[in-house]
Amino acid sequence: MAELARSGTQARRIQDAHQRRMRELELEYAVGDEPDPSAPTPLIPVAQLYYRDVPGLPWPERYDLLQILWCPRNHPNADTPYNPVFELRWRLSETIGDQLDSPPRPVSCPEEYLPNPCVVHPEVVTEYPNGASLPPPLEKSIRDWEDEMGDNLTYHWESALAPGWKAMGHGGYWGVIDPYPMTCACGEEQQPLFTVASGEYDAGTHAWRPVEEDGTDPTTQDPVEVFIGRGYTLQLYYCPRSEHHANRTEMF
Template structure:
């Protein structure tokens, strides 16, 4: 089923013509629970991966033996989803007993800090499905991976992300069983399988990224915080998973993102977000999902929460081979 975002409550470009020159298209991916195949664009689905190509692994030193069993994260979701569909009162006593046994622990003590562990297949995007996917000449398929532990970078609290691009028509024999790590640091780093319903919409820069004079004009137009349409919530950046567009900066405020090799301003490639909407962004709920807004977790189909809840991969638009940067908000 396609997803259709309602028109914005206000034509913000008519009110502030300056914004017309800043508009950008973004592709909302609208992941929804399903059973994608290797030939589909997906979040958390199986990848089109060659049988003779090594699966990406993390070898960056960090503790990797303690956490949650990957298999139990998947099993818990299966039980809860089955129970939700069967009976709103929740799991049976037998199911509850099984769930009670799924606990954080030192489940893989045999793993040394530098043992290679499989990266998690997060998403794959075919250019035919995602209009906003940049054409880099490296192929028509983008595949995204991350480590199941947030123990990387200078802070030692960051994700390790890897990207692969390939020509799908060149893939021969396929890898039948795709590797997964034994243990993950948080269940929220394991995406549930979702099919995508890509839709192009228009975005404008996040409020704090605008010129201060324009910020003042918008603030005066909005009036008190509890009145009128809110630029941040309704008129700038779309919530949820998306390709392209603008970065929302609610936690840190905007900062300069420059390529470490050539100095070019980095551009958002993919944003992975915990929620498809929240109480402040209900105007972005697609028409097709309006009947489900009262269902618990309807706005959290992927069940992932990277970093602080929203992670953007920003890449160099001049050269896809240059280092990318992660923005956690």
């Protein structure tokens, strides 16, 4: 518990430092007492994934590091309207230069699009496709099994789709809209690359909840504190043909 308290104190200090930096930028670009909406918006780092830690990332013969950033504003004309817009950097770690002591922060943006700094400890799990995308006979068998279990979401929530932030896999439960192929402009079907979730799990999560977090403070459910829409998931897709093809997104 003492270690948890120290971690919480450190997180608050980091958050306080970020808030001070945000205020400094607001004053720097202020028009009167208000932030200047025309001031440049820097991209925000969302995740930095080393291939050695995340098996299955595409094009390992060319890259060993994937940096995921986004513009932390609502974009009405984006692929998924009124959400942040992703930018990807496929890189070789040996080409990375010196880190910035004070990375630029946005002057004005929704607070829920600014991730808390976190250290990632990836865990490889096995997922299965969304039930609606399975062959009808198999989907029916799963439905029959769920009826026997007395829970029509057992397959999705407990077996198939891991909640929370993740790379690759089969994505998430399409509870808002029905699944459909994410097709690239080249005609290739795009695949899930990265999933941003409004929390790692909730009170209804059982099978996927980390054992080491059982009984811990509820804040462990959402260490990143990013909130998508009304608590949805934002998924980023990539084209297997080329990293230079436009990435698509969907919210569900």
